[in-house]
Amino acid sequence: MADLFIGLMSGTSMDGIDTALVDFTSRQPNILATHNHCYPAVLQQQLENALGLAAPLNTDLATIDDAVGDIFSVATNELLGKAGIEAEQVTAIGSHGQTIRHDPDAPKPYSLQIGNPNIIARNTGIDVVADFRRADIEAGGQGAPLVPAFHQAVFADNSEDRVILNIGGIANITILTPANDTQVSGFDTGPGNTLMDNWAQTHLQTSMDINGDWAAAGQVDTALLEHMLTDTYFQAVPPKSTGREYFNPHWLSQYTADGDATANSIQTTLCELTARTAATAIQLYADSAKRLLVCGGGVHNLQLMKRLAANLPGLTVDTTATCGINPDWVEAAAFAWLAKQHLEGKPGNIPAVTGASEAVSLGRLVRQPPENVL
Ligand SMILES: Nc1ncnc2c1ncn2[C@@H]1O[C@H](COP(=O)(O)OP(=O)(O)O)[C@@H](O)[C@H]1O
Ligand SMILES: [Mg+2]
Structure with missing residues (x-):
């Protein structure tokens, strides 16, 4: 049945x-x-x-x-x-x-x-x-986030510390450690795709930066990235969650207003911001993790996936497909x-x-x- x-x-x-x-x-x-x-x-x-x-x-x-x-x-x-x-x-x-x-x-x-x-x-x-x-x-x-209980039920492994990263508009992680499964933790790491989507809509007139091609074509503006990383949300200790009420074009304009970065370089920097903030959260709160399983629409942004792996050299970065569930669903x-x-x-x-x-x-x-x- x-x-x-x-x-x-x-x-x-x-x-x-x-x-x-x-x-x-x-x-x-x-x-x-x-x-x-x-x-x-x-x-x-x-x-x-x-x-x-x-x-x-x-x-x-x-x-x-x-x-x-x-x-x-x-x-x-x-x-x-x-x-x-x-x-x-x-x-x-x-x-x-x-x-x-x-x-x-x-x-x-x-x-x-x-x-x-x-x-x-x-x-x-x-x-x-x-x-x-x-x-x-x-x-x-x-x-x-509410998905961690499901992540635990489906993706927990008793021989390996894992992290699940869901990259929707906002990004969230679930930390799965077999040693103590009552200690599952997770939180929103910050923006996932939302700032990149908004920027692509304004400058490319497309709903998203398809495959992350535009982000891949530019250079990270290091000063802009470091400035954005000072935002209080990234420093806050979990539990924490966020939404587009916070991470939106107004939020971005606070950081870009005085700069001279090109539109392309801003997109590349937003892509790096998502990768870096997720990677830093994983390094801070899941330092024993061996494998990262990514899901959500962000898996289709190839530049984002590349930058995630580059920011997490000690981890195997896969999608949840390797554990039997298509990342889109x-x-x-x-x-x-x-x-x-x-x-x-x-x-x-x-x-x-x-x-x-x-x-x-x-x-x-x-x-x-x-x-x-x-
Ligand atoms: N081919 C693609 N290239 C780049 N980004 C993509 C692609 N497909 C989906 N995305 C990103 O994934 C987002 C949707 O992801 P999703 O997990 O559905 O988020 P949400 O839960 O917020 O709806 C899109 O807005 C887009 O940013
Ligand atoms: Mg969606």
């Missing part, structure tokens, strides 16, 4: 909704089907606005909450079609939703994801677990797993990672409407 769950994830890059159908029958999850579904351009712009980078949070919030729920449903139904699987064969969906606010260090900490799960449950006929971050925030945690699979954890009454956070006072069950369950029950 298969043990099927679906994970739905859209990260800070807003490069589309990742959906994965995962079978958890054996210890190693088996990803049976995947589908990436882009946001319609108008909704994407509304989401960018809601992030507060272009305009203050506006009254459209309720509308876009439902619109994201709608498009997540469409993405799920297309995934089911691709897989040739009926809704009733799937136990539940874990939907991360779309983050539009994340400030765990505010006087009243919060993290807000939208994508109305009631709509997803109705349109798919599958129970939905959503709103994963707020229980951890209520327990005094950062609400992020690790996060979606993680939210499928977190839905399973929820239904089994098991915790989803790791207090040593998020800073929460205790391990708690994450998410809220929305049952599919009765008319869909067979």
Whole structure:
């Protein structure tokens, strides 16, 4: 009997909704089907606005909450079609939703994801677990990163210290040491792709620096890099998490305003910033690690992967594909797993990672409407 769950994830890059159908029958999850579904351009712009980078949070919030729920449903139904699987064969969906606010260090900490799960449950006929971050925030945690528990369940190895590095819009690490698996730790190291994406959008009019070719063509501006590295986020001791509310074009302009670096050299420097801050975090907090497994869209930025390896000469740098999970689908699979954890009454956070006072069950369950029950 298969043990099927679906994970739905859209990260800070807003490069589309990742959906994965995962079978958890054996210890190693088996990803049976995947589908990436882009946001319609108008909704994407509304989401960018809601992030507060272009305009203050506006009254459209309720509308876009439902619109994201709608498009997540469409993405799920297309995934089911691709897989040739009926809704009733799937136990539940874990939907991360779309983050539009994340400030765990505010006087009243919060993290807000939208994508109305009631709509997803109705349109798919599958129970939905959503709103994963707020229980951890209520327990005094950062609400992020949440993928380390999944990384531990799937990638931990009892003979080797490993680090998982997920390079989405923001980058986060999970440190897996076999000696003491209750001590799993992890945190956001800083920007992943987001600053490079923004810079490419402005100067190349493309959504990203494809394969990192532009970054590879320039020179690092050492003075600019050293200046950016003085930012307080990089010095802060974990637990810590961040988002595009912090690392955005405004953040970058604080460092580039007075300089004379070329646009190309700034891109190369941003690539080095991501590689260097991740590498430094690994050297500081996981000095016994032998292997680095990378996942997230950043694996496709070849210059970034090259610079990561160059900054970590003692480590073997691979992608999670070498451990059986395609790097593009690790996060979606993680939210499928977190839905399973929820239904089994098991915790989803790791207090040593998020800073929460205790391990708690994450998410809220929305049952599919009765008319869909067979
Ligand atoms: N071919 C590619 N070349 C360079 N960068 C890429 C490529 N494919 C994906 N990326 C990067 O990966 C990002 C998406 O990664 P993802 O893990 O989905 O992040 P998020 O979780 O923030 O959505 C894109 O915004 C882009 O920066
Ligand atoms: Mg993405």
